Amino acid sequence: MLKTAGVLDRPAAGSVDSEPSPPTTRVTVAHGDGIGPEIMEATLRILAAAGVSLTFDEIELGEKVYRAGHSSGIEPSSWETIRRNGVLLKAPITTPQGGGFKSLNVTIRKSLNLFANVRPTKAYAPFVASPHPAMNLVIVRENEEDLYAGIEHRQTQEVTQVLKLITRPGSERIVRYAFEYARAYGRRKVTCMTKDNIMKLTDGLFHRVFREVAEQYPDIESDHQIIDIGAARIAAEPDKFDVIVTPNLYGDILSDIASHVAGSIGLAGSANIGSGVAMFEAVHGSAPDIAGQDIANPSGLLLAAVQMLVHLGESSAAETINNAWLATLESGIHPGDIYREGLSTRRVGTREFTDAVIERLGTVPRQLTPVQYRPGGIHVAPQERPVEQKQLCGIDVFLDWDEGGRDADLLGHALEAAIPTSWKLKMITNRGVKVYPDGLPETFCTDHWRCRFIPRNEGVTFGDVLDLLSALHEKQIDVIKTEHLYTFAGERGYSLGQGE
Numbered sequence: 001m002l003k004t005a006g007v008l009d010r011p012a013a014g015s016v017d018s019e020p021s022p023p024t025t026r027v028t029v030a031h032g033d034g035i036g037p038e039i040m041e042a043t044l045r046i047l048a049a050a051g052v053s054l055t056f057d058e059i060e061l062g063e064k065v066y067r068a069g070h071s072s073g074i075e076p077s078s079w080e081t082i083r084r085n086g087v088l089l090k091a092p093i094t095t096p097q098g099g100g101f102k103s104l105n106v107t108i109r110k111s112l113n114l115f116a117n118v119r120p121t122k123a124y125a126p127f128v129a130s131p132h133p134a135m136n137l138v139i140v141r142e143n144e145e146d147l148y149a150g151i152e153h154r155q156t157q158e159v160t161q162v163l164k165l166i167t168r169p170g171s172e173r174i175v176r177y178a179f180e181y182a183r184a185y186g187r188r189k190v191t192c193m194t195k196d197n198i199m200k201l202t203d204g205l206f207h208r209v210f211r212e213v214a215e216q217y218p219d220i221e222s223d224h225q226i227i228d229i230g231a232a233r234i235a236a237e238p239d240k241f242d243v244i245v246t247p248n249l250y251g252d253i254l255s256d257i258a259s260h261v262a263g264s265i266g267l268a269g270s271a272n273i274g275s276g277v278a279m280f281e282a283v284h285g286s287a288p289d290i291a292g293q294d295i296a297n298p299s300g301l302l303l304a305a306v307q308m309l310v311h312l313g314e315s316s317a318a319e320t321i322n323n324a325w326l327a328t329l330e331s332g333i334h335p336g337d338i339y340r341e342g343l344s345t346r347r348v349g350t351r352e353f354t355d356a357v358i359e360r361l362g363t364v365p366r367q368l369t370p371v372q373y374r375p376g377g378i379h380v381a382p383q384e385r386p387v388e389q390k391q392l393c394g395i396d397v398f399l400d401w402d403e404g405g406r407d408a409d410l411l412g413h414a415l416e417a418a419i420p421t422s423w424k425l426k427m428i429t430n431r432g433v434k435v436y437p438d439g440l441p442e443t444f445c446t447d448h449w450r451c452r453f454i455p456r457n458e459g460v461t462f463g464d465v466l467d468l469l470s471a472l473h474e475k476q477i478d479v480i481k482t483e484h485l486y487t488f489a490g491e492r493g494y495s496l497g498q499g500e
Ligand code: NAD
Pocket: 035, 091, 092, 093, 094, 095, 096, 105, 266, 281, 282, 283, 284, 285, 286, 287, 288, 289, 290, 295, 296, 297, 298, 299, 300, 337
């Protein structure tokens, strides 16, 4: 039975009044702005008609809240409701233009540790026109790490940097989620995309974790593609992919490529999954141009609600609703955004489309493949790992140096004369390219130098590092940052310079 704690209170189909009902799962809903309230009403009506056993708590998000002076678009009291219930079904909201309003989605994602962004993108040909009729892929994007940690610095006159953070627990969680997702949604293959031919430690870790986790899912095929060729293949032959798992930045770009290639962004739902909280929403925005006209297509939010039901372990209800929706598409009864002469039989508004889905609850599509979801939802257990012995074995010292025509040999000799005898200058790189010793005259040099020092004898202490830095400081060498070089269980934990 569907229950609402707010204004949505209405009896559910098939409820038995005389029996006390068991406590139901509570879900937080936000009706949003623009077409949000219409498509949310449609979605909740279909859930109710399917006999879904949920209780809804409403919160206000979006334009009104922004205008009331909350710069993130959410009232402080709403956090507690979202946290308590653990699941948020969110209609699209309008972000007011200009004037320091923060992205609500970024705020929710970061504040609630929603580590996985899951965006299925599918074609529904021949009932909805699509350039790639067999396309049916899901992008599972890591949502919190990578370059999005937002750790950036300006270090010299010429050079800025951003820190790309890829962690083992973060990679493990997202990769495992992708495999669990594949199982829950009856998918056969998971493809990992990284650039580990270049970023051997960071993307290399993501890829390595992928290989380790893949071994634990022998029932699911797995492969890895370098992101650039992988993205090209998604654009050219998206029907070759099933589930794709990837770090944050690549996932951000791939999700948009896939949406555009599919040509059905209005039909896509997405999930943001965390360990305690998950948020489900349509991919599209609040469409203020068509708000209040009963013409919006509720499918994106409905499919997000289907993802939510699978997440909650209500896989049978998710199947019933998804199959009724597919059967409706097959019937040719289409909202205006997907209506096409020849493909569609009747153009309908939001309410009529909703009624058509409700009429088909309990039926399955005849031509489109019916969905099947595994009972039990998706659970990702944290993994324990042994601690690897960490040993300091050198230091990279970054300098701001703009003298002597930026002659690397000049800098190299000056450093060798300045440092204590216990240290050795192994190399200098500029933008990652080795320029000392034995650099090439063609290499372009900025004012930002990475100087790698290693101890002459085995073993190095923090005290040795301080001695080295003091010696450089005494010679007025402008040290702007340092990175310690470590081995972990004897394995090098840092990259070599290009040409080293
Ligand atoms: P939009 O997705 O709202 O609209 C783009 C076009 O698609 C419009 O022509 C619209 O009429 C149409 N459209 C979108 N959804 C539709 C549906 N369900 N049925 C039929 N037609 C549909 O994108 P936009 O115009 O760039 O953004 C409008 C507002 O939405 C902005 O304030 C933006 O910030 C916000 N937005 C919110 C979210 C979110 O809450 N997750 C996401 C994207 C944009």
